[in-house]
Amino acid sequence: MSPPVSESPKISEQTTQPELGCLVLVVNASKTDERVFSEFLHAEGHQVCSAQGMEQALRVYFQLKPDIVLVDLSTNVREGERIVRAVKEQDEYQFVPVLLISLQREDALLVKSMPFGADDFISGSFDADVLHSKMNAMLRLRAQFREQLNRHRELSHRHQNIIREHDRAERIFTRMLHPSVFNLPNVRHLLSPMGTFSGDFLLAAPTPFGGQIAMVADFTGHGLSAAIGALPTSNIFYGMARKGFSVRDIVVEINERLYKILPPEMFMAAGVISYEPQRSLVSVWNGGIPEIWLKANGSGLKATFASRSLPLGILPADQFDPQIERMEVETQDRIYIFSDGIIEAENLNSERFGLHTLKTIVEEAHTTQGLFNEIILALDTFRDGQEQTDDLTLMEFACDLDPVPSMGKVTASEANKPLSDWQTSLVLNGPTLRSYDPVPNILQQLVEIQGLSVHRERLYTVFSELYTNALEHGILGLDSSMKVNDEGFQAYIELREQKLEQLVNGQIEIMITHRAHSNGGRIHLEILDTGPGFDHTAPLPLLRNNKILFRRGIPLVKAICSELTYLGRGNHVVACYDWHQV
Amino acid sequence: MTISTKISNDGKELTIKVEGRFDFNAHREFRAAYEQAKSNSTKFVVxxxxxxxxxxxxxxxxxxxxxxxxxxxANISIVKCKPEIxxxxxxxxFKHMFHIE
Incomplete structure (x- = not known):
């Protein structure tokens, strides 16, 4: 069904010819003069009514609504003036011309009376030609005025309709994009109130692997056009986040879509982060928004992620290559992402809040607890009642998800999948290992065959942890102990990229076996790499002891699996995961 | 906001100067400015x-x-920016899209 189209009246094509057959009100004329005017006006094709004195004049004026008023000042100037003023006061829109008449030659008197609101005057002996042309001029002006008034009314009517429709559409879009749709307890935000779309919006969603992904976006312009452009972004974001795509994949996809649909002058600056609690890792991309900050609990900024890319929607797909930065995080670390509106917020003296002020607050806070409120308070104090500009956007992302994922909900379609035994295996060698991550696809198989969606996050943790170990330590020979501090962690990540690039030899073998039992099953996950292995008898640090940033993955896997065994020289691992029907 | 233009004698270079606030309100004038380019204009300076x-x-x-x-x-140079700009x-x-001096 098409939406109801609001009435848009046609602008009438009126001519501005004076109307014929007008009703003329003659006020305070002597009997003789009244007769002279009446004869003349009738001959001109007009109708005539007359009145004596203020009271009658106004009564007739309201009752008969004359098109033009002639006021004779010959008998009583004062009263005539009062009548002119009273008529003009009542005449807000209609523009009823008032003509002063004095058949004695009294120009000075008439000129003096003009400021009371009369439009013209005639003096001296009765002259049909003068009265005819002055009346016609008045009536023509009146017709023009009415035409303008009509146009104005029609235009403002249309304008109101457009505003109303924009407003409605904008409210719908804003609601669709509003952060209340994601409702994640560790993500807090400040955003302009619903109802106006400033061009800024926030998106956040859980990933199927127990992590989260979030985005702060700043569209060019504001209002409806920006809101419409923001919609595909939101669709792509939520659709891809749900399927577990990476920051890079999502950013590439949004860029391509926006590039195709937007006119060249429109684009979207954005910051996107993903958080993987199992790896205590954040991935960050910043294209055109101010620095993204990673604040460590109890100390200053751990990392600053400045914009390194063009905003989205500007470059065609083949020229767009987003660089993702990665950083290890600890529980209670927080990430702050904002658009330029917050640093451009002004106080009553037109001074800006500024990046420096904001940065100082975040840097100097002792703990991350309460920091968000501290920022809001500082901003409110600074603005001191200055009206809110409509694009104050800030997101605080707390890196405190439980690394041991809980189980999600069982869907009805999965609850009754038949139990069966099956197995799958994959052997990957050097060149493939360089570019292909087998984890998402294998996990998808695992989940689909047996209907194990509720176990997805836990299985992901086990699988990705063991695979990462095989690749990074087994094949690439990287040393976890490099990761003792942040610099070391960065160096580790860079070295990893470098070694992957140069990888030629090496092989990883993955075998997955499922054995069904009466009300569930056991998954054997075996990973074998061609690396030198490691001393798997060495003691392991405690789970979640965040002071030690390395080799934390294994205790995590142990906590989830029923069994975890290293074989051979430490290059062969077998994990058993038991599951039960609900 | 004022936008003025200057075309070199040979018509090859068009300079657009933007004074004051460069925002949405400048849209029409800015467009009018670059539409003054000659058919042989190849270099643009903002x-x-x-x-x-x-x-x-x-x-x-x-x-x-x-x-x-x-x-x-396109050969576009953006010149003489103040630090805030x-x-x-x-x-x-935008350095990937324009020569910014």
Missing amino acids: DMAETDYMDSSALGMLLLLREKVGGDN RQIFDISN
């Missing part, structure tokens, strides 16, 4: 010495100019 403020619609207008005068082959170009990484 002089921002007197530009005090710039928003994302202004960045959009620059992209539109780029699109109109050759896209990837320069910062906006830095954050948006």
Whole structure:
């Protein structure tokens, strides 16, 4: 069904010819003069009514609504003036011309009376030609005025309709994009109130692997056009986040879509982060928004992620290559992402809040607890009642998800999948290992065959942890102990990229076996790499002891699996995961 | 906001100077400015010495100019930016799209 189209009246094509057959009100004329005017006006094709004195004049004026008023000042100037003023006061829109008449030659008197609101005057002996042309001029002006008034009314009517429709559409879009749709307890935000779309919006969603992904976006312009452009972004974001795509994949996809649909002058600056609690890792991309900050609990900024890319929607797909930065995080670390509106917020003296002020607050806070409120308070104090500009956007992302994922909900379609035994295996060698991550696809198989969606996050943790170990330590020979501090962690990540690039030899073998039992099953996950292995008898640090940033993955896997065994020289691992029907 | 233009004698170079606030309200004038380019105009200079403020619609207008005068082959220099303006170009990484001096 098409939406109801609001009435848009046609602008009438009126001519501005004076109307014929007008009703003329003659006020305070002597009997003789009244007769002279009446004869003349009738001959001109007009109708005539007359009145004596203020009271009658106004009564007739309201009752008969004359098109033009002639006021004779010959008998009583004062009263005539009062009548002119009273008529003009009542005449807000209609523009009823008032003509002063004095058949004695009294120009000075008439000129003096003009400021009371009369439009013209005639003096001296009765002259049909003068009265005819002055009346016609008045009536023509009146017709023009009415035409303008009509146009104005029609235009403002249309304008109101457009505003109303924009407003409605904008409210719908804003609601669709509003952060209340994601409702994640560790993500807090400040955003302009619903109802106006400033061009800024926030998106956040859980990933199927127990992590989260979030985005702060700043569209060019504001209002409806920006809101419409923001919609595909939101669709792509939520659709891809749900399927577990990476920051890079999502950013590439949004860029391509926006590039195709937007006119060249429109684009979207954005910051996107993903958080993987199992790896205590954040991935960050910043294209055109101010620095993204990673604040460590109890100390200053751990990392600053400045914009390194063009905003989205500007470059065609083949020229767009987003660089993702990665950083290890600890529980209670927080990430702050904002658009330029917050640093451009002004106080009553037109001074800006500024990046420096904001940065100082975040840097100097002792703990991350309460920091968000501290920022809001500082901003409110600074603005001191200055009206809110409509694009104050800030997101605080707390890196405190439980690394041991809980189980999600069982869907009805999965609850009754038949139990069966099956197995799958994959052997990957050097060149493939360089570019292909087998984890998402294998996990998808695992989940689909047996209907194990509720176990997805836990299985992901086990699988990705063991695979990462095989690749990074087994094949690439990287040393976890490099990761003792942040610099070391960065160096580790860079070295990893470098070694992957140069990888030629090496092989990883993955075998997955499922054995069904009466009300569930056991998954054997075996990973074998061609690396030198490691001393798997060495003691392991405690789970979640965040002071030690390395080799934390294994205790995590142990906590989830029923069994975890290293074989051979430490290059062969077998994990058993038991599951039960609900 | 005032926008003025200057075309070199041979018509090859068009300079657009933006004074005051460069924002959405400049849209029409900015477009009128680059439409004055001659058929043989190949070099475009946006002089921002007197530009005090710039928003994302202004960045959009620059992209539109780029699109109109050759896209990837456009020869556009943005010159004499004040530090605040320069910062906006830095954050948006427009250095990949324009020569910013």
